Amino acid sequence: QSVLTQPPSVSGAPGQRVTISCTGSSSNIGAGYDVHWYQQLPGTAPKLLIYANSNRPSGVPDRFSGSKSGTSASLAITGLQTEDEADYYCQSYDSSLSGWVFGGGTRLTVL
Amino acid sequence: EVQLVESGGGLVKPGGSLRLSCAASGFTFSIYSMNWVRQAPGKGLEWVSSITSTSSYIYYADSVKGRFTISRDNAKNSLYLQMNSLRAEDTAVYYCARLGATGDTFDIWGQGTMVTVSS
Numbered sequence: 001q002s003v004l005t006q007p008p009s010v011s012g013a014p015g016q017r018v019t020i021s022c023t024g025s026s027s028n029i030g031a032g033y034d035v036h037w038y039q040q041l042p043g044t045a046p047k048l049l050i051y052a053n054s055n056r057p058s059g060v061p062d063r064f065s066g067s068k069s070g071t072s073a074s075l076a077i078t079g080l081q082t083e084d085e086a087d088y089y090c091q092s093y094d095s096s097l098s099g100w101v102f103g104g105g106t107r108l109t110v111l
Numbered sequence: 112e113v114q115l116v117e118s119g120g121g122l123v124k125p126g127g128s129l130r131l132s133c134a135a136s137g138f139t140f141s142i143y144s145m146n147w148v149r150q151a152p153g154k155g156l157e158w159v160s161s162i163t164s165t166s167s168y169i170y171y172a173d174s175v176k177g178r179f180t181i182s183r184d185n186a187k188n189s190l191y192l193q194m195n196s197l198r199a200e201d202t203a204v205y206y207c208a209r210l211g212a213t214g215d216t217f218d219i220w221g222q223g224t225m226v227t228v229s230s
Contacts, residue, residue, distance in 0.1 A: 002155060036216040038156075045206055045220040046156065052213055089156055093215050099172055100146075100158040100215070
């Protein structure tokens with residue numbers, strides 16, 4: 001019952017494109033707060049992947065992109081690679097909860 | 112190298128206490144807000160607590176309010192989390208995370224420390 005809703009899993013073949021959605025409400029994404037995305041490889045700590053809706057930190061390949069519209073956001077991954085297999089989390093701020101909130105996470109499987 | 116290293120995790124009985132530490136290096140610790148984020152086994156991420164650079168403002172998730180206390184020592188480049196009245200549902204990996212320059216994204220994470228609450 002996360003505040004931000006993500007699909008539990010997505011999958012794609014190497015080279016394909018996948019998208020992961022993140023749906024919020026009027027107290028978080030819809031209120032104008034930025035959405036950020038994290039990648040968590042198996043057994044490791046989360047790593048910032050996209051910040052402020054669509055910006056990539058230094059070192060993140062341009063195969064990863066983000067967008068935001070209304071009360072939702074999306075992460076797109078093009079040219080899927082086996083090393084992209086990981087859990088992906090969206091994150092924003094919620095004014096009703098006065099705190100930072102995460103999506104439940106989406107497991108990406110590269111077939 | 113920018114780094115956060117957590118310590119202090121372990122096995123504790125329900126109702127017990129534990130103090131986590133996070134040692135920062137490679138950046139000017141004293142100008143950043145810092146946070147604790149946890150992840151229960153097989154579950155997603157949950158923000159726990161945040162403290163501003165000078166400790167002027169402190170925030171907690173409702174799930175830990177009144178039981179956990181966040182603090183920092185800028186002279187020692189260290190962040191702490193005092194956890195009291197621990198419950199089974201507090202079992203998780205606890206990550207120390209820096210709040211980036213934009214003020215709302217966690218840009219640097221530690222490797223985490225495991226806390227297990229069980230009798």
